[in-house]
Amino acid sequence: MVLIIIHIDRQSVNGYFNACLRWPGSRPTARRLLEEGLFLNKFNGFHLRHAYLCPFFLGMVPCLTLAAGEESIWVVADGSSSGNVPQGYAAQQAEVATKTRSPLVDVPQFVSVVNRQQMDVQSADTVSQALRYSAGVAVERFGAFSSGVDFARMRGFEADYYLDGLRVIGNTGIWGPQIETWGLQSIEVLHGPSSSLYGQGGAGGVINMISRRPSATESNQLKLDVGNDRTRSLSLDATGALTDDEQWLYRVDGLAATRGSQIEDTRQKRLYLAPAITWQPNERMRWTVLTHYLREPESGYYNTLPAQVLGLLPNARGKIDTDKNYSDPAHENSSRTQYDVTSLFEVQLNDRWRLKQNLRYSHVDSAVRRDFTRAITPDNRLLTAVYQDSPSQADSLVMDNQAEVKFATGAIAHQGLAGIDYQTGKLDKDWWGSQTVTFDPWSGQYRPSFDPVAVSRTSTTQRFHRTGLYGQDEASWRGWHLLLGGRHDWSRMRTGDNLAHTQTQTNDAAWSYRAGLSHPFDSGLAPWASVSTAFDPLTGTDAQGSPFKPTHSTQYEMGLKLQPPGSAMMTSLAVYQLTQRDVNTIDPLNPSYYTQTGEVRSRGVELESRAALTDSLNLMLAYAWVNNVVTQANDNTQGRHPVGVPAQTGSMWLDYRFTKGPLQGLLIGGGARYLGASWGDGANTFKVPAVWLGDMTVRYTPGAWDPRLYNLELGLTINNLTNKSYVASCTSAPYCSIGIERSVTGSISWYF
Structure with missing residues (x-):
């Protein structure tokens, strides 16, 4: 194995890596890594086996090619980690609000999102723990007496729990299921009445676990x-x-x-x-x-x-x-x-x-x-x-x-x-x-x-x-x-x-x-x-x-x-x-x-x-x-x-x-x-x-x-x-x- 340590400003990584991926023959796996925004989170210790490595300094130079079966390269970047590098806790989208992929800034309702990184950094073992720092979400009101259940109130009323956009049946009491946070990617919270999308439910809102x-x-x-x-x-x-x-x-x-x-x-x-x-x-x-x-x-x-x-x-x-x-x-x-x-x-x-x-x-x-x-x-x-x-x-x-469906009526996009x-x-x-x-x-x-x-x-x-x-x-x-x-x-x-x-x-x-x-x-x-x-x-x-x-x-x-x-x-x-x-x-x-x-x-x-x-x-x-x-x-x-x-x-x-x-x-x-x-x-x-x-x-x-x-x-x-x-x-x-x-x-x- 060849160990190559590259010191690079993390803010420049996306641009450099994107240029490298445009090099002819780059693998789909590496390309998707960038497209899904995962490169920064996995940059330290990223295993570039059978992939491409670009030496960067003041510009691009031709990529090095590692053929199948040859040596592999480990990459270490300044300030990154093999775990979850903080890139912020602000979400851009959440399907809970409209069931579509509309930007949150366009949605006329209050929405909160807890991402995987926040759950990892705060070591949240339950959904209630993950929601401790969300505005207006009252959790753990039964404290140490009910660790095996998750209840939440928003705006004074009970909230309903959903998993992957589908209602969790039996969430009204200690006889219901509890969703394990280790298997979650994010938690989306829609504040207030939501029956126009989700049907019958409490006035507090919807908590959708992804x-x-x-x-x-x-x-x-x-x-x-x-x-x-x-x-x-x-x-x-x-x-x-x-x-x-x-x-x-x-x-x-x-x-x-x-x-x-x-x-x-x-x-x-x-x-x-x-x-x-x-x-x-x-x-x-x-x-x-x-x-x-x-x-x-x-x-x-x-x-x-x-x-x-x-x-x-x-x-x-x-x-x-x-x-x-x-x-x-x-x-x-x-x-x-x-x-x-x-x-x-x-x-x-x-x-x-x-x-x-x-x-x-x-x-x-x-x-x-x-x-x-x-x-x-x-x-x-x-x-x-x-x-x-x-x-x-x-x-x-x-x-x-x-x-x-997406369509237009004159100058109005729908x-x-x-x-x-x-x-x-x-x-x-x-x-x-x-x-x-x-x-x-x-x-x-x-x-x-x-x-x-x-x-x-x-x-x-x-x-x-x-x-x-x-x-x-x-x-x-x-x-x-x-x-x-x-x-x-x-x-x-x-x-x-x-x-x-x-x-x-x-x-x-x-x-x-x-x-x-x-x-x-x-x-x-x-x-x-x-x-x-x-x-x-x-x-x-x-x-x-x-x-x-x-x-x-x-x-x-x-x-x-x-x-x-x-x-x-x-x-x-x-x-x-x-x-x-x-x-x-x-x-x-x-x-x-x-x-x-x-x-x-x-x-x-x-x-x-x-x-x-x-x-x-x-x-x-x-x-x-x-x-x-x-x-x-x-x-x-x-x-x-x-x-x-x-x-x-x-x-x-x-x-x-x-x-x-x-x-x-x-x-x-x-x-x-x-x-x-x-x-x-x-x-x-x-x-x-x-x-x-x-x-x-x-x-x-x-x-x-x-x-x-x-x-x-x-x-x-x-x-x-x-x-x-x-x-x-x-x-x-x-x-x-x-x-x-x-x-x-x-x-x-x-x-x-």
Whole structure:
């Protein structure tokens, strides 16, 4: 082997390498490496076997050719690494906003994107962790008590999770699947009502997770993580071409992990495998099949504690030790198995027409077994608890067919989209609970003992069918961009009580729409405004036996985006009003029933900026203020604020990579997160205090000094740097969740 070390300014790499690729006979793999923007990320240690190497100095000279079977060359560049070289966290596009490839600066709605590089630098193990630095996305509100699930609220309302553009079925509770972040390439967040594209869903918005896809560029990574609380994991990511003509591509992601917890005697054990294959017979057609398998023989800890023992409400005995496990060790063994198969087919018929079909079958089988702490006794001396067993299964088939066309009407350019999606599935849920027991959490014998005999039980089966027809037009004229979209949905759900042998059926239909206008100027500044709607079916009946109709949400939003031409920067600012109507509230004539006269309104501001300030310095800023109020209700919640919605949240992150001097190859990053105070119950009688949290990361590439170590990267990540103890949220006085304490993780990555 010949070792050639080339020192070159990274800002000039693209231009030089592009000229080299134009040399006659350059290989398609190298050409695609440049086209996909991957060259900078893999420049250090890039293996130019059977490829071309250009000596650069003040201009181009003829390329050196390495014939097949001859020596290979390793390249080392100043300031780069074999891992993930920071090139900024600002995205240019995100399909979640329009299901097309429109630039984000043209989209009249607030969109956030977390890329793979950010997840790697911050060592995000869950989707919730990856979204910590996104504006207005409230995650981890159940803190250390629910590490195996991902919930998010945006603008005071629940968000819906999607994977590769298809809805994740079963994401409304701890019985649903959790998507492994090691298998993700990015996470796209669309803020606010989105039913005009995605059909029924919450008013908060859509979180679309994008799986890693097969690539023709060969890349392999093996990563070992070791952390506190007995955390350890081994991860693999491998991709490349199966054939010389690069028509068949593969990718394999895998992970084996044991993750401890601050709660004694608890852990999460996970095995994850995600093989994928792509067939691209030509430049116009691509078919990718993705598979995911996840098995958790132990899937974490699920519990709550009363506000009185956490210092939020008065209690003469004081606070308890929140690191202790207040459950019966014989009955704390939750588990989960999930798998899915996804088909992504795309064909470009001609310069105008493009067809897509996305299809997924998924299955999740979970059993949540936990000791559920329910309340504190009236004398404030003991806690009550019940043992719960909640086995469930969910099977679903989701399909989305799209046709995209580009055309013009006079001087107006159009990008039209029409689609039909279909969802069907079956959800089986069982639940049973034991008798309530009392125990003393302040004593030496603080763990309760249960007799696991069911004294209450429910068993239901739900079958659903959902169909939606939608259309969208993105029209452009003299710098103006008009977005119009509409959709009609039909939903049918049949719920069976397996114990009473009864069934109820709900049929719903609804229209949704979105309209927006933006005008990007040459400076990169783009003012915009939009209106969008959402609907979400409800189950149950009122006092007259009439099925509940869906809730309906309407949002008015306006803002500014800034993306200077040629910059790695995206700044977004939005102000909005979002109102959800037909919300269930107590029926004043029949207090045992609900009526749909409730209304909740959110008004707020969101600001997010992501920028590569220099070739080495990256910045992320986020701030959100929301005034979430129950404007209509038949109980004491009217005029109050919903629980678990911080009025203010904010964050800031900076990382810097040294490219010269004695610290060359070192990356140092750190950030601060602010979680504002939130109300702990619907009557707003007590608050969960605000908290500041700090994070930091260090990455080092020894190959910057010793080329023989080109393929290694060392890392250290610390979250909650000062180890603050805090309460994440409460849904009412008996049910509060503690925050996640300090975690320390060291890693070694080997690229080969």
